[in-house]
Amino acid sequence: ALPEEGGVRLAFDDGSVRTADVVVGADGIHSTVRETLNTDAPVFSGLGIYRGLVPVTALPPAARERLVRLWLGPGGHFVCYPVASGAYLSYAATVPLASGTPPRESWSRPGDPEALRGVFGAWSGLVADVVAAVDATHLWALYDRPPLRAWSTDRITLLGDAAHPMLPFMAQGANQAIEDAMDLAACLTGAGAEEMPARLARYEAMRIPRTAEIQRGSRGNAGILHLADGPAQRRRDAQMAVHAALRDRTALYAHETGRSVVPAAEPVAAG
Ligand SMILES: Cc1cc2nc3c(=O)[nH]c(=O)nc-3n(C[C@H](O)[C@H](O)[C@H](O)COP(=O)(O)OP(=O)(O)OC[C@H]3O[C@@H](n4cnc5c(N)ncnc54)[C@H](O)[C@@H]3O)c2cc1C
Known part of the structure; x- marks a missing residue:
């Protein structure tokens, strides 16, 4: 997008060009x-977040309560809440990511359920139950900008x-x-x-x-x-x-x- 007299010139990948007031x-x-x-x-935060859904039928009855739950621990935290009219529990588990080349920000990168269980498998209450029931997960590298x-x-x-x-x-x-x-x-x-x-x-x-x-x-x-x-x-x-x-x-x-x-x-x- 380049400002020009009377508007902004937009050049698109397909070769087309448009001019807009704003x-x-x-x-x-x-x-x-x-x-x-x-x-x-x-800017990479050094943190990643595992996200996914678990059917409530795979979890104890407490998972059906309409609550947003949050567990905090050294270096990480775990959030979960029911979605899809209570059919699934959505979880988000934040962890430090190994140093080295930071992964690109992406919402579709698969994560390793065993690595998720390695961090949260011994956490209390529903956390251990949720990670035990995970068969596929996504791992999101967390970025922001100043x-x-x-x-x-x-x-x-x-x-x-x-x-x-x-x-x-x-x-x-x-x-x-x-x-x-x-x-x-x-x-x-x-x-x-x-x-x-x-x-x-x-x-x-x-x-x-x-x-x-x-x-x-x-x-x-x-x-x-x-x-x-x-x-x-x-x-x-x-x-x-x-x-x-x-x-x-x-x-x-x-x-x-x-x-x-x-x-x-x-x-x-x-x-
Ligand atoms: C793990 C995680 C959890 C989150 N949880 C929450 C939450 O609980 N509550 C909350 O409010 N927010 C949350 N967010 C933040 C929220 O997802 C984002 O802030 C929000 O999606 C930003 O919306 P946006 O429309 O600005 O950008 P985006 O959702 O990124 O949309 C940008 C769009 O532009 C398109 N695009 C990009 N480049 C081009 C191009 N050159 N030409 C044409 N199209 C292009 C993309 O394809 C995309 O469709 C979370 C984010 C993450 C990563």
Whole structure:
């Protein structure tokens, strides 16, 4: 995507070329549109996450409870919850990945169920039951990028992981992409091509502080969730016991999106 007089010129792999008033790069952590604005690269976290589904029929009755469960341990953590109307339990098991060449970020890389059991097979409660029942799993290498100070030009902007890829430890990546879309739509409502630079600047100013804080919080959570046993871990557990409820996290969950930035039209005087 290259800015040019009167718009942005887009060249596609099939040889076609288009010109647009504005381009929104919503093309994920490896964003091609971001590359036209920045030279940074995804940063490997040193962590990987095994993900998959287990039929609840292969698990003890406790797996049928409609709960999100979380186990924390030194260096890793395990989350599971029912999906597909309770037919399956979805699990996500975070582990350190061996040093060396970091694996490329991919949602389709197979993992080794025996390696998963090697880490979590002796964990308590449902964790051991779930990993014992796994016959196929995926292993996802976790990447993010540092927050940007700016992600728009006069005619190009970014949205979602293209703008602010984050580690999944606040479960906010897709949520923030949706918030971006709501705020961008509000900013662009009623705008002519000549107003685009100001509207994109407004969108960026609305979104960068919030998403940057969540990117940093998600990185910070990796350390907090994986504390070794000791006083810091006991303080974390005590705090989580008090502040786990959604009502204690209104800054995250009660955020209002899609606020109009266009001043209401002056009423036309009658007569
Ligand atoms: C393990 C894990 C767990 C997660 N858990 C949560 C969670 O619980 N809650 C949450 O909110 N988020 C979670 N996320 C984050 C969430 O998945 C992402 O933040 C979200 O998918 C980002 O959406 P996006 O549309 O910005 O990017 P993507 O979903 O990456 O979509 C980008 C799209 O652009 C396309 N594309 C890329 N390049 C090009 C190109 N050159 N031309 C055309 N198309 C292109 C891609 O094919 C893709 O379809 C998790 C992520 C991971 C890895």
